[in-house]
Amino acid sequence: MIETAVWHYDGRNANRWHPRLVGDAASFRLIGEGWESGPWAWVDLRALDIAGRDAVFGHATEPGWRIGFADGVIPADIVPLLPQRARYGGFIDRIGLGKASMAFAAVAAAALFVGLKAPGWIAPLVPQSWEDGLGDAMVGDFGGRICRTPEGDAALNALIAKVDPEGQARTIEIANIPMVNAIALPGHRIILFDGLIAEAKSPDEVAGVLGHEMGHVEHRDTMAALLRQLGLSVLLGGMNGTAGSNLNALLSLSYGREAEHSADLSAIERMKAANISPLPTADFFQRLDPLDDDRRDDKKAGKDGSVESEAVEAANWFGSHPTSRSRAELFTKAHVKGRAYTPALDSVQWQALKTMCKRDRNVKPAMGMGL
C-alpha cells in the first residue's frame, strides 16, 4: 500500500490540485477533495525536467497531465516504480556519454569514408546508356555553340585518332566559348573551349589537354563527381546555388587530386603511344600557372589589359587542377631525349582547328550562357 501527497495538473484546466496518491506496485489513484482519478499505471509515467526543485512526471498518453513531488522528496517505496529522467536521449543514456560519443565518432568516420569513396565504387556500376542519356539531357548540343567546318572537323578527327585511337569518347567537340577550359561531361563526352585552342601555341598542347580529359572519361571520373555532388547536396540540404552559378558548378566539378594525377598519367600514355612530345603540354601548364607571377607581369607589360583577363580565365582551369608546377614536371620527365616526336597535327590542320569557330557561320555566339 502506497500513499503520499503530490501536486497535480489534470491537463484539462490550469488549476493546481493537491491530491493524495494512493495505490500499489502496479498503479495508483489520485484522490482530491471531492474528486478522484485513475487508476494510473506506473509504467505510463514519464520523467520530466525538474521545475524549480520539484520532481515532475507526465503521462504517456495524457497531454498536460502532471504529478509533482514538492522539493524533489519522493518516498522510498515509490522511487523504484518511477522512470529515470532522460539526459541525452534514448540510447546514449543507456550506454553512457563517453561510450556513445566514441560509437558515434566511429560511425561518423566510417560514413565519411564511405561517402567520399562510394561515388568511385558506384560510378562504374551506372549503366553506360543512363550516363549517356544524362549527359545528353544536361548538355545537348551546347545550345548550338559547337563549331563545325569540314576542314576543322577533319583536323579534329585526325587529333582524335591519335589521342583516342580506341574511340572511348562518344564525342569530342569544340565549343565557341572564349574560356581557357576543357571539360569531360557525363556520357563520355569531351568539350574543348575555343579559348583553350586560341591560347595553345601548338597542337601538341591541345593533345595533352585532350589526353587528360580522356583520362577522366576512361576512369568515369565525371560520373563519380556527379554522384558526389548529388550526395553532398542531398546531405547538406541542397539549398544553396542560384541558377546562374550552376554552369560554373559543373565546370568546377572536382575530381580530387588522385583522379587528376591518374588522368595526367593517362594523357602521357596516350601521347607516348601517338609519338607526341609531352614538352609543349608541360610548357602550357607552366605558361598558364596563375601563380607564375613573373611571367604574367612580363605579359602584362607587353599587351596590357587583355592578358589579365586571360590569366583570370586560365585560373578557371587550374582552380580545379592544383599544383600546376608539379604537373608540368611530370610531363617534362615523360620526355625522352633524342626521340623523334611527330607533331599532333600538321600546320594546315592546326590552322583549320584554330579558325574553326571563326569560320563556322552557323555557330551561336557565347553570349547568353550566363558565363
Next chain:
Amino acid sequence: MDEHSGSAFAFEGSWKEYAPIAFSNLLLTIVTLGFYRFWATTRTRRYLWSRTRFIDDSLEWTGTGLELFKGFLMVLALIGLPFLFLQFGVQALVIRGMGGVAGALAVSAVFLIFYLGGVARFRALRYRLSRTYWHGIRGGADDGGWKYGWSYIWKTICGMVPLYLMVPWSMISLWNERWNKMSFGPHGFIAEAKVRPVFMRFLLFYLAPFLLALGVFAVLATRGTWVGSTFLHTNYPPAIAFIAMLVIILGVYALLGLIALAYYAAFLREGIGALRLENIDFRFEATTDDWLKLFFGDILLVVATLGVGWLFLQYRHWKFFITHLEAYGEIDLDALTQSSTRESRHGEGLLDAMDVGAF
C-alpha cells in the same frame, strides 16, 4: 490570481547549470556530424523553459528531437529534392540555350521559397506554442499558415514597392496576422500593433544613408576633393586613403546596423506591447540601449573566450527575452482549459532550413 508586481516572467537559470548541457551538446553534435543538433536544440529548450517562471510555475518544453529531425527530413523531401532537380534542369536548359524557360523556372523557384518562408515562419511559432506548457496547458493554432504564406508574399512586396517606405506596415501587419491566429488554452491571442509608433524609428533608419551621403559630400565639397566611383584622388599615400575609405565604409555599415537595431527594438516593444491573451497584457521593455548591451556583450563574450562563448548565446538571448518580458492582468485558472488545437507532429524544419527566427 492577480499579478501587478511587474515580474510575472522571471528567468531563474544559471550559466553554470547550463554549461554541462552546452558542452555535451557540442560534443555529441560533432561526433554525429551534426545530426544530434535536433536533440541538442531540444535539450537546450527544455532547460531554458524549465528555468522560466511565469507567475507561480515554470514553463515546460515538450518538443522532442525526433520531431525536429522529421521536420528537417520533410524539408529535404518537399524542397530539397525538387530543387536538386531544378538545379540540374535549369543548368541543362541554359546550356541548351533555352534561357527563357530556365529563367521562368528560376523565378517560380524563388517565389516558392518566398511562400514557404512565410509559411515556415507561421508554423514555427505555432510549433513552439504547441510544445510550451504552463500549468499543464499548452498553446497552438488551428490555422496551418498556408494562407499566411500568400499574405507574406504580397505584404512584403507591397512594403518594398514604394521605395521600401511601407516596410514597417508590412512587418506590423504580418505580426498581427500571425499572432491573431495563435492561441493558448482556449483563448486566442489578440494582436493590435500599430505602425505609427515604429514608423519614426524606421524613417531614421531609412534616411540615415541619405543624410550620411549628404554629410560626406558636404565635407568633400568644402575640401575640394572629389571621390568618384572609379578613382580616388587625395594627397595622402594610397594605402592610407584606402584604409580611410575602408574605415568609413565599415563605419557606415556598423552605424546602419545599429540604427536597424534601434528600429527592431521599437518594433518588438510595439509588437509584444500590443499583444493580449484574454485578460493578460504583455509588455516587452528592452530599450535600444539594452539591445546594444546584448549585442556588444555577445561579441565580447565570444571574442574573450576565443569562441567558446558562442555556445552560450542562445542562453543569453533567451534570458534577455524573458528578463524584459512582462505581463499584467489576471488569469482565471478554471477557464484556462486545454487547447483543442491540433498538434503538428513535426518540428520547425522549414524554418530551420531557411534560417529565420520565430518572432
